[in-house]
Amino acid sequence: MAQTPHTPPLGSAERRAILAAMRMKIKELHGLDVVFVVRAMNVSGGWAWVHTLPRSADGLSRYEDFYALLRKVKGEWRIAEIPCTEPDNPECIESPDYFRRLVRRFPGVPTGILPKDTSVR
Structure with a gap:
């Protein structure tokens, strides 16, 4: 059963x-200590796109x-993939088929967590 993606509330x-x-x-x-301004955080079925x-x-x-x-494994969130962000690189996030390839690499990813403007939704 598909779960509706959600954004965990601040402080949760x-x-x-x-x-x-x-x-x-x-x-x-x-080697950087950072804080984040969250633009998008979509979570469903043990997966998160942030x-x-x-x-x-x-x-x-x-x-x-x-x-x-990210994927939740044994109760712990782990990075599954960090997309390349180089402009004009066909393997990077700006590529028209990046998210289609991402779903092929990670078949369990709920497409509902991915950005709305991708071709896989």
Whole structure:
């Protein structure tokens, strides 16, 4: 049975856990401690698609948009994929068939969590 996607409310344990997984990944990849401005967070069936605007804790530094597909495994949110955001790269998020390929790579992803303007919905 398909679940309706939802956005976890501010301060909820689910939202904090998803953002903590993303924060840890940015720390691991770039050595940065960040806070997020959430542009979109759609969750359904143990999957989440998140679009954020990372910032430094003091708000003085802003970093490029950070997108992630996450999956809940054994009660813990884990990054499944971080899309490439390079312009003009056919493998990246701006590619017209990026989300179609994403769904093929991760067959269990509920298409309802993906951005509305994708061709897979």
